[in-house]
Each structure stands twice: as C-alpha cells, then as structure tokens.
Amino acid sequence: MCQVGEDYGDPAPEGPPPPRPGRELKCVKCSEGLPVVVIRAGDAFCRDCFRAFYIHKFRAVLGKNRLIFPGEKVLLAWSGGPSSSSMVWQVLEGLSRDSAKRLRFVPGVVYVDGTCPVVSTRRLRRVAPRTWPYPILGSPVVMIPFCLHLEGAACGQSREDRAKTLSDVKRILQTLGFPWHVVTLEEVFALPPSVLRCSAPEPVGTVGTYKVAVDSFLQQQHTLEAEGVGDSPSSAQGEAQPSQPCTQDPQNLAEPPPAAQTEALSRLFDSVKTLTAKEELLQTLRTHLILHVARTHGYSKVMTGDSCTRLAIKLMTSLALGRGAFLAWDTGFSDERHGDVVVVRPMREHTLKEVAFYNRLFAVPSVFTPAIDTKAPEKASIHRLMEGFLLRLQAQFPSTVSTVYRTSEKLVKAPRDGCASGPRCLLCMCSLDVDTADSATAFGAQTQDFSQMQPPTPLAEAGAPTVPCRSAEVGRAPNCCQGTRPCRREDSRARVIKQLCYGCRVNMKDVPSLDPLPPYILAEAQLRSQRLSPEIQEYLLENSDDRAHASGSGAWGPPEDGGEEGQTVCDCINKNIFN
Amino acid sequence: MPAPQCASCHAARAALRRPRSGQALCGACFCTAFEAEVLHTVLAGRLLPPGAVVAVGASGGKDSTVLAHVLRELAPRLGVSLRLVAVDEGISGYRDAALAAVRRQAARWDLPLTVVAYADLFGGWTMDAVARSTAGSGRSRACCTFCGVLRRRALEEGARLVGATHIVTGHNADDMAETVLMNFLRGDAGRLARGGGLGSRGEGGALPRCRPLQLASQKEVVLYAHFRRLDYFSEECVYAPEAFRGHARHLLKLLEAARPSAALDLVHSAERLALAPAARPPPPGACSRCGALASRALCQACALLDGLQRGRPRLAIGKGGGARDEEGPPPPPPSDPGSAPGPADGECGAACKERCE
Numbered sequence: 001m002c003q004v005g006e007d008y009g010d011p012a013p014e015g016p017p018p019p020r021p022g023r024e025l026k027c028v029k030c031s032e033g034l035p036v037v038v039i040r041a042g043d044a045f046c047r048d049c050f051r052a053f054y055i056h057k058f059r060a061v062l063g064k065n066r067l068i069f070p071g072e073k074v075l076l077a078w079s080g081g082p083s084s085s086s087m088v089w090q091v092l093e094g095l096s097r098d099s100a101k102r103l104r105f106v107p108g109v110v111y112v113d114g115t116c117p118v119v120s121t122r123r124l125r126r127v128a129p130r131t132w133p134y135p136i137l138g139s140p141v142v143m144i145p146f147c148l149h150l151e152g153a154a155c156g157q158s159r160e161d162r163a164k165t166l167s168d169v170k171r172i173l174q175t176l177g178f179p180w181h182v183v184t185l186e187e188v189f190a191l192p193p194s195v196l197r198c199s200a201p202e203p204v205g206t207v208g209t210y211k212v213a214v215d216s217f218l219q220q221q222h223t224l225e226a227e228g229v230g231d232s233p234s235s236a237q238g239e240a241q242p243s244q245p246c247t248q249d250p251q252n253l254a255e256p257p258p259a260a261q262t263e264a265l266s267r268l269f270d271s272v273k274t275l276t277a278k279e280e281l282l283q284t285l286r287t288h289l290i291l292h293v294a295r296t297h298g299y300s301k302v303m304t305g306d307s308c309t310r311l312a313i314k315l316m317t318s319l320a321l322g323r324g325a326f327l328a329w330d331t332g333f334s335d336e337r338h339g340d341v342v343v344v345r346p347m348r349e350h351t352l353k354e355v356a357f358y359n360r361l362f363a364v365p366s367v368f369t370p371a372i373d374t375k376a377p378e379k380a381s382i383h384r385l386m387e388g389f390l391l392r393l394q395a396q397f398p399s400t401v402s403t404v405y406r407t408s409e410k411l412v413k414a415p416r417d418g419c420a421s422g423p424r425c426l427l428c429m430c431s432l433d434v435d436t437a438d439s440a441t442a443f444g445a446q447t448q449d450f451s452q453m454q455p456p457t458p459l460a461e462a463g464a465p466t467v468p469c470r471s472a473e474v475g476r477a478p479n480c481c482q483g484t485r486p487c488r489r490e491d492s493r494a495r496v497i498k499q500l501c502y503g504c505r506v507n508m509k510d511v512p513s514l515d516p517l518p519p520y521i522l523a524e525a526q527l528r529s530q531r532l533s534p535e536i537q538e539y540l541l542e543n544s545d546d547r548a549h550a551s552g553s554g555a556w557g558p559p560e561d562g563g564e565e566g567q568t569v570c571d572c573i574n575k576n577i578f579n
Numbered sequence: 580m581p582a583p584q585c586a587s588c589h590a591a592r593a594a595l596r597r598p599r600s601g602q603a604l605c606g607a608c609f610c611t612a613f614e615a616e617v618l619h620t621v622l623a624g625r626l627l628p629p630g631a632v633v634a635v636g637a638s639g640g641k642d643s644t645v646l647a648h649v650l651r652e653l654a655p656r657l658g659v660s661l662r663l664v665a666v667d668e669g670i671s672g673y674r675d676a677a678l679a680a681v682r683r684q685a686a687r688w689d690l691p692l693t694v695v696a697y698a699d700l701f702g703g704w705t706m707d708a709v710a711r712s713t714a715g716s717g718r719s720r721a722c723c724t725f726c727g728v729l730r731r732r733a734l735e736e737g738a739r740l741v742g743a744t745h746i747v748t749g750h751n752a753d754d755m756a757e758t759v760l761m762n763f764l765r766g767d768a769g770r771l772a773r774g775g776g777l778g779s780r781g782e783g784g785a786l787p788r789c790r791p792l793q794l795a796s797q798k799e800v801v802l803y804a805h806f807r808r809l810d811y812f813s814e815e816c817v818y819a820p821e822a823f824r825g826h827a828r829h830l831l832k833l834l835e836a837a838r839p840s841a842a843l844d845l846v847h848s849a850e851r852l853a854l855a856p857a858a859r860p861p862p863p864g865a866c867s868r869c870g871a872l873a874s875r876a877l878c879q880a881c882a883l884l885d886g887l888q889r890g891r892p893r894l895a896i897g898k899g900g901g902a903r904d905e906e907g908p909p910p911p912p913p914s915d916p917g918s919a920p921g922p923a924d925g926e927c928g929a930a931c932k933e934r935c936e
Contacts, residue, residue: 315763320760320841322845322847325851327848381837382838382841385837389833393826404763404764410768410854412853433851439623440620440621440622441794444619445616445794506840
C-alpha cells in the first residue's frame, strides 16, 4: 500500500510496514522509533518523525515565501476535504506553539456550501450507494457538499441531507475556535459586479519590508504582553474574536438559501452541456464567492489546500483547457491576479499520500462531501481524465507527479511576449491571452473558421473548385436571427465572449445561453464594454460581421461524436463521413 | 442517416462533418477550406517567403503526403518551388515500402525527389546496423533516439543538397499537443521554452524549418487525404516500440473525445507558455566536428555516432540525461534549429516523433 500511495481505503499500517526480510525496522530519521509509514520508497518514518516532517514542510513553505505578514488576516478556504482540512489543522497547530515558533497571522475559515442543484440528480440516482471509490482523490478544495440523491430522494430530503452536512461542518468549525464564515453557493446570485474588478494590489512585500513588519509586530506584542493583555494568538491582534464562532453572516447560516436561488443555480448548471465546463464554472463561481467573503471581511490572503498531487493534476488539466498562459497563476504558490486579495497554496509540497496518512494518524477530521464529478465516468470530463491518467502513470513511473510539479515551478507569470497587461478575463481574471483573429495561431485558426470561406480563396490551382459563399446565412442559419430579440441576445453573448480569455471562451461554448449566469457577471460585462471599449478595441477579435459566427454555437460547437480509443485514425474519421 | 446539404456550397450533399467545428461539408468544400487554412497559416505566419525553395520532408506517411499535396496546390500562389526530400534510414522491410510510396507520389505530382540514405551520410550506419549494435543494451527505445536525431541531420543535408532555403515537415496539431503533454510529463522545461511556434527562423546557419500543418488536427489531415484520394503508406516502423509518446498519444485521444478542440487548446497553451529565463537553453554553438548547430562541443548526431563507432552506443543517450543532453540550442538537438519538431515527419508512429520535439 505504500508503493503507489493512493490506496486510501486501506487501514493505516498499524505496525511496521511489510519490510524486506532481514532488515532492521527503524525509523530512517531517528533510528529508534517504530516506523509506521513509508513515504518514499524505502523511507520509513516513525509517528513522531513523520509528524515533524509534515509540520516542517508546511512551515517551510510559508517561511520560504515570506508572503504572509505578521498580524495579517488570512482566510482559510476549507472544503471539508482531506488537504484543506489538514491545512486548517496545521494552522491550528502552528498557532498553539510556544511564542517563538508560533504562526503570527490571524486566520479565519470560509466554507462554501454547494448544493444539489450543482449536481445532476439523474446521474446520482442511478449509482448505487457503495463505498466512496476515491475519497482522497476528490479535489480537496473543489469538494463542496450537496445533497446526494442516492435513493432517489425527493427534494425535501435533500434539504435535510444538506442540513446534516452543514451541522457536521459547523461542529468541526466550532472546535477550531477561528472566526468562520459559511456561505452557500447560491449567494453568487447576490454578488456585486465589483467582485470581478481587480483592485489595486497592496505594495509588494520584499524581504526587507517583511523583516521590518516582523520586528514591529514582535515589538508590539511585547508591549501588549507587558500590559498583560492576552497571549492567545488571536487576541494578540486584538481584533479577532476568541474561540466563539463568529458568524458574520448569521442569517445565511440560520436558514437555507431562498428556493428561487437554488433553482436558478440548478438551472444554470443543468444548462451547461459538459462536465468539463461545469467544473470550470463551479470553480470560477466559488473563487468569486470566496474572494467576496475575503474582501468584505478584510482578509488580504486566502489559503487553499491544493496538494502537490492536486496541483500537478491541475496543471495538466489547465494545459489541456488552453490555459497555458496562466499556469503559473493557477498552480504557483501565490496568485496575485485579484490584486488586493492574494491566494496562497501552502500545502503545495505535500503529496496527497502524505496528507492522507497524516490525517489518518493524527485524526484530523474532515467532512466527506461528494463533488460535482463524483462517480462520473472517467471520460466525462477533462478533469477526471487527467486525474486518472496522471495517477495511473504515477503508479508506473513513481516520479511523474513530482516531475510535473517541479516543471510547474519553472513557469513564470509574465506573458511570454512580455506585452503589457491588457484587459482581464471577465471570469478567471487573468490577462487576456487571445490573438487577433487572423493570426497564425491556434486561436486564429479557430476564429477564422467561417470567415475565410467568405471570399472564395483564390487558389491558383485550376482544379480546385471555388466555394460559392453565402457566408451570412452559413454562419447564422443554425442558431440565430428569426427576429430582433435573438439577435440582441447574440450581441450580448458576443459582448461577454470577447471579454474572456481563450480557455474561458472554450468553456463558454458549452454554455448555450448566458442568461442563467449570475447577474453580477452580465452586469460587469455590460459595464466593461461601455467603460473600456476604446481601451480594448485593439483586442477585439472579430469584425461585427463575424461576431455572430464566432460566438454562435455553429462555429464553436463540438461535433457530436463520442469516445474513440483503440481505433485507428481511419476509424476515427469514419464517423465524420456521411455514407 | 441521410446526409444534409453542404453548409458551404448548398449544392452538394455533405460528405463529412468537420471534426473542428461540427460543420457539415461536401468533400470539395472541405478540401478547399483545408487548403485555405494552410495557406492562411503560411501567409499569416510568414513561413515561406516568395521565391523560397522548399524542401518537403517526405516520409510517405499521411502527414507529409498531405503537406506535399497541399503545398503543391498552393505553390503558384505562394511563389515557392518544391523539392521532396526523403530519408532512407536503412530499415529493411519497412523503409523500402514507404520510399516506394514517396516515389509514386513524386512521379504523380511531377516533383523532384531526392533520397538521402543514412548509410551514405553516416559512414555506413543504417538503422538496422544501429539496432544490432544497441540490441545488447536493452530497450528498443534507443533505436528511435538514434533514428530521430540522425533523420533530422539527414533531412538538413538533403535539403542543402537540393539547394533548398526552407524545410517544411508535416507535424500536425495532434503531434504538437502530444509533444507539449509529453514535455510536461518528462519535465523537459528546455523544450517547453522553445516550442510553441510554427517553426524556427534558422539560427546558426541552419535552414529555417516550419510546420504548416500545425494548426490542422490529425483527423482533418486524414480526411483530406481521403477526399483527395492520396496514396500514402501507413505501416508502423518495425522499431517503433512502446515509447513514452504512446502515453501522451493515448491521453490526447481521450481528451479529444471529451472535448473535440482539445488538441488545438493544447497547441494554444504551448504557444502561450511562459518559462523562467533560467529554464531557457543557452545560446547554441557549433559542433567542433561537423560545424552544425550544437549546444555542447559535439552536436547530438556526432555524439551518437561517436558512441556507435566506439562500440559504446549508450554513451550519449539515456533516460533523463539524454533528454538534457540534446536540449542544447534554442532550436533542438543536433544539427539544426527548428523550435520543435524533427526531421521528416511521423513515419514510425509512436516512437519517432519522440526525438523530434
């Protein structure tokens, strides 16, 4: 079980791991203790050494990067999953240390309560209730609770389930003693458009300013101690409430979200055609929500629990989704794309395996809540495919995850061509990475799909038939223009689309209508197109003529063919040929 | 299913659905669109200036066949003249048949064909001889390592022989997508840093290389070959083993099933990757033996040949080290630049493209 690392279901090794015969069973660190876990091939750790190793890693990541200043308010994004739970407990542990080694920031926890609407109920009804297959592989931060319709329960029961999960969550939150915020995903429908604006970044902390900040913090603390004011970590700052749950949003906690919003959320996710796009949309919405919580409560950092394994998977997934320009933001230690609120990933050196064993050995509580891709077949989404692929490859080549992870560290956030920061993507808030429509790039090749056929290409070769082209009808025929209203909708769609980065555009191809999107997105899109139009003019992709084509599902829509593994290329194309 | 009308000419019955867009087209309209897209890639990417003498790396496989055919259609408009250059690796039972296909193509299209053989260029070493020499050392993967490096060099030599100013190879979007996946899985930051474009401008005296089909997916290439009734050779090389590229290829197939645009999305990612300056390879030097572009004292081809001559064929290659070895110049390994792909295109299926990028 210790070879490949993902067999979470097995019990943790009680005694020594099955050793090679004749080998002395001692911890590789202290050479005394009884080893309980083998982390890397051959490295058996005893319980205490494993604990020290694990904690040290966490603190080393924070110490190395020096991004979190003493006294800073840090929001821990907790999903209930193993990695983020472990992260929260690491912070708890760090705050309970003696003063020299104590973590000096002021934590709060946010929990995003997702809902049944996000998950296709049909799929869940079909699956039989059985042991969760990949508890530990479910993305740690991505996991959100929802109501499982395992028995085909009516909606009333789903609310009960949801309430039960929530009560589990709250019980754990209360034992923590940090300020906490539970928000429901439905609240995205009440977000203000300003969430999507990148606020001015705080002055970048250099090593020098970090040291100054630490010194002044220590001095301040000495003064406080001299005055006999409390020495508990949170009260040291004098602003965070001590152990009582500080529910800044009591009304949200007390009652479930309005049914109308739940329904709207459900409608939104039902309308999305692929699981890949659903996952991306969910992540986007959740990020916005967490960002909003952080801003309204004055947190300047958000910690997420992405582990090394998860980040490697995320990297490859982002790559496949066309987010190559943003890999360093998506997977780096810190993510400054939002300006005032910086996302940090302190668990990025821990493998999922280490997390699993630590949580098991030290009884870190977590809440298992099925995620959106739970029990979906592996081919259902790019995310699932990439996860399955990497973990299988990891089983064959044990250095796969670490190789990918180390490669990700060589990526930088500056755009490749060094161009200045242009407009940001409406959804993922990264600088737009689209080229002009006629460039010789993957983007250009896709956007000119139709337009290039309009002027019959003057092919010198006589034999080639020229295409008589009625381009306007070609582009619009399938989906547009019966009257003015659909056209206006197409316009507003085009307006949103052109504010998106490449990857988000590809995702939006799977969202047939933008109407169910939360209002803040559409409102901000409108604002931007009014406010920024001269500024983004040069980034606009299509002439007004082509716009309908590019955004219409005709140009972007996927062909309706399914999986095709194990076929030759010729077989693959057969389905594209009419007989 | 009764075929719908062609969405472009509205006259003929549609014969296919384009993998990229789902659009139903007749065969003629599809081929026209495909050619127009390649033309656009070449023009917008400024790959082949008018007056260029273009050496097409022809392997007899689908990609190079389609490339040669499309470029021949476009040649008058581009103002370029074409030469076919084929490489004879000396793999009995495989290469002969592929070369026969190239000869048929050359005759049919009336294009000048030049065949350069490993045996002539590299002091008598054919791939069969290399395979015998490396046989004891274990894995057949070594064959493709040698073959890729040497084929690159051979293509460069062949192109110079026919007086070409540019080299084009038939790598398509799927090849690029596999490459970027593979380079991440192998942690090859040097190649990631230099890959992504449509070719290389030809630093260090090497000929400029480009890949006009890079934005066309493999399916479209095969469809084009189908509708133009092109005659190509589709066997896999006898030495093509279970290479690492096979994993990437399998993954790409799955990704494409989940999202048809996956290959192009990966190409877009590759275009946009930003690597730390430290990860970029050092500027190239010249090989002390043959004068070709090299990142170290010897270019990769000379280093491999040197190892073979001394009877220590594993010397210059090897798993991780090998990859690092030849990731020298901003262009790839041995003799010439070309930001990514290698020699004549993907003849031996899985393995051979490995070396190329």
